[in-house]
Amino acid sequence: MKKNxxxxxxxxxxxxxxxxxALIFAQxxxxxxxxxxxxxxxxxxxxxxxxxxxxxASYAVKKRQHIRIEAFIELFKGTFRKILESxxxxxxxxxxxxxxxxxxxxxxxxxxxxxxxxxxxxxxxxPFLAIPLGGAxxxxxxxxxxxxxWRSENGKVxx
Numbered sequence: 001m002k003k004n005x006x007x008x009x010x011x012x013x014x015x016x017x018x019x020x021x022a023l024i025f026a027q028x029x030x031x032x033x034x035x036x037x038x039x040x041x042x043x044x045x046x047x048x049x050x051x052x053x054x055x056x057a058s059y060a061v062k063k064r065q066h067i068r069i070e071a072f073i074e075l076f077k078g079t080f081r082k083i084l085e086s087x088x089x090x091x092x093x094x095x096x097x098x099x100x101x102x103x104x105x106x107x108x109x110x111x112x113x114x115x116x117x118x119x120x121x122x123x124x125x126x127p128f129l130a131i132p133l134g135g136a137x138x139x140x141x142x143x144x145x146x147x148x149x150w151r152s153e154n155g156k157v158x159x
Contacts, residue, residue: 009059009137013052020048043119047127054134061141064157077154085149085157093142099135107132 023045030037060066073084107125115124148157 009055009062012055013059016048016052016055020045020052023048039119043117047117047130050127051130051133054130055137057134058137058141061138061145064145077156081154081156082149082152086146089142089146089149093139093146096135096138096142100132100139101135103128103131103133103135 023041027037027041027045030041057066073081073088076084107128110125110128111123116122117124117127145157
């Protein structure tokens with residue numbers, strides 16, 4: 001079970017990429033071959049991409065692939081490096097929790113207002129759900145990074 005959860009983000013990202021490519025391909029074929037394409041395919045591809053961005057942000061935290069300036073931090077080793085890394089993660093964690101909390105408020109407000117998407121006519125809170133899920137995913141991965149930093153000998157985490 002734990003092994004399956006480890007690859008959950010990768011599986012979701014690959015599956016949604018394949019679905020998004022199929023939807024865009026259908027849109028192009030419909031537009032240029034049949035001179036008519038359903039409008040919902042474009043909207044669905046857009047919302048899938050939004051989820052990919054937020055889930056991908058969480059996955060990038062796991063793989064330590066977010067853009068970082070490491071020239072300064074590479075000068076230090078040991079406990080001082082761990083403290084610097086921890087401070088960086090703490091600020092980032094605050095932002096991720098902010099996104100999760102206010103993203104949830106956005107989802108609830110959209111749910112209460114009954115807002116729907118233009119083409120597919122689905123509740124708008126479904127696409128908005130990507131924000132709190134991405135924020136919570138990043139927060140969870142940042143906690144894991146924090147633990148890895150303090151378990152390492154010199155504060156340097158290799159993925």
